[in-house]
Amino acid sequence: MNDATGKDDQFEDRERVETLRLVTNKGEDVEGNLYELVGGKKFFENLCIAFYAGVKDDELLRPMYPEEDLGPATLRLQLFLEQYWGGPKTYQELRGHPQLRMRHSPFKINPAARAAWLKHMRKALEDQKLPPLYENQMWAYLDRAATAMLNTMED
Numbered sequence: 001m002n003d004a005t006g007k008d009d010q011f012e013d014r015e016r017v018e019t020l021r022l023v024t025n026k027g028e029d030v031e032g033n034l035y036e037l038v039g040g041k042k043f044f045e046n047l048c049i050a051f052y053a054g055v056k057d058d059e060l061l062r063p064m065y066p067e068e069d070l071g072p073a074t075l076r077l078q079l080f081l082e083q084y085w086g087g088p089k090t091y092q093e094l095r096g097h098p099q100l101r102m103r104h105s106p107f108k109i110n111p112a113a114r115a116a117w118l119k120h121m122r123k124a125l126e127d128q129k130l131p132p133l134y135e136n137q138m139w140a141y142l143d144r145a146a147t148a149m150l151n152t153m154e155d
């Protein structure tokens with residue numbers, strides 16, 4: 001779809017939403033350091049393990065993951081989320097700039113794939129029993145980021 005700039009990409013310019021967080025002009029995180037507040041590394045590890053436990057048996061999603069072992073994918077997601085929420089920058093050190101839309105371009109991410117991904121993430125997040133304020137903040141981001149990852153509307 002052409003927009004006013006003439007760019008032929010209806011999903012253009014979403015990369016910033018996915019991988020960067022807002023900071024104040026003093027450099028403080030607008031959303032607070034959620035990494036610490038939710039319990040640090042262990043929280044993200046548990047979240048991602050629970051998420052991939054759902055993906056493992058998902059007929060739509062499982063075939064998308066190229067590796068037999070979902071362990072490395074679990075760790076990549078964990079490290080990315082840790083970094084995003086104000087934790088260590090290990091993801092960036094190992095993988096470089098996240099460029100998540102680009103990294104997802106080989107996969108067909110339509111609304112059904114997005115819904116399946118979010119279903120497992122919702123369950124995984126609820127399993128962690130966070131205080132509602134933190135859970136809501138995290139969910140709002142994940143939901144938004146999953147929308148940004150859409151790259152086709154075709155079935």
Ligand code: HEM
Nearest residue numbers: 064065073076077080095103107109113114117145146149
């Ligand atoms: C909307 C539905 C989504 C689908 C179907 C999907 C699917 C995938 C697949 C198949 C991979 C490759 C597995 C790997 O080698 O790591 C992947 C990687 C990854 N995904 Fe997603 N994803 C979705 C949304 C998201 C969202 C919302 C985030 C972040 C909030 C995310 C973060 C990541 C990260 C960090 C990687 C590893 C990138 C790398 O370093 O190579 N994904 N995803």
